Amino acid sequence: xxxxxxxxxxxxxxxxxxxxxxxxxxxxxxxxxxxxxxxxxxxxxxxxxxxxxxxxxxxxxxxxxxxxxxxxxxxxxxxxxxxxxxxxxxxxxxxxxxxxxxxxxxxxxxxxxxxxxxxxxxx
Numbered sequence: 001x002x003x004x005x006x007x008x009x010x011x012x013x014x015x016x017x018x019x020x021x022x023x024x025x026x027x028x029x030x031x032x033x034x035x036x037x038x039x040x041x042x043x044x045x046x047x048x049x050x051x052x053x054x055x056x057x058x059x060x061x062x063x064x065x066x067x068x069x070x071x072x073x074x075x076x077x078x079x080x081x082x083x084x085x086x087x088x089x090x091x092x093x094x095x096x097x098x099x100x101x102x103x104x105x106x107x108x109x110x111x112x113x114x115x116x117x118x119x120x121x122x123x
Contacts, residue, residue, distance in 0.1 A: 001026045002109045006097045009117030012087055016121070020082040022097030022114055027104050034108075035100030036080040038071060040119075042093035050095070051082060065091070087121045094118050 008020040020038065024031050034055045041047040051071035052060045059071050070083040080097060094116040102109040 002031075002102050002104065002112060004097050004099060004102075004112050004114035006095065006114040006117040009095060009119045011120045011122065014087060014089055014121055014123050016087050017083070017085045018087065018119060020084065020095055020097075020117060020119075022080045022082075022099070024078060024099075024102055024112075027106075029105035030076075031078040032103040033073060033077050033080055033099045033101075034103055036071070036073070037098045037100070038080075038082045039096045039098060040091075040093040041096070041116075042090075045093075047096070053080065084119070087119075089121045089123045092119060092121050 002024050003026045004022055005025055006022050012018055037052045038050045039047050040050050050062050050065055051069055053071045068086045072081050096116045097114040099112045102112050
């Protein structure tokens with residue numbers, strides 16, 4: 001069973017940077033991500049789509065993070081990253097990786113989600 005695992009969260013001061021990673025586990029052989037997204041949920045707020053990347057590499061961002069965050073695939077398209085710079089306290093939240101389609105050697109898995117990684121930005 002394919003599972004997504006996020007890493008890279010932590011505590012950082014305002015103005016600092018973090019790089020989140022999302023990789024797939026639970027299957028052997030080659031894996032490729034076809035479209036991916038990062039979402040976040042702040043305490044007491046609804047989940048928010050932060051950044052998206054298509055299989056062709058086109059990206060889009062929430063207005064609140066444009067110019068500060070960058071989403072990208074790893075070289076083999078089996079990892080997705082979120083580079084976060086100039087972090088603000090309002091960026092605090094649990095960040096979730098979501099992959100539209102995980103291609104494996106035995107088939108595809110659609111709309112996979114990770115468990116989330118906590119990002120805390122102190123002022």
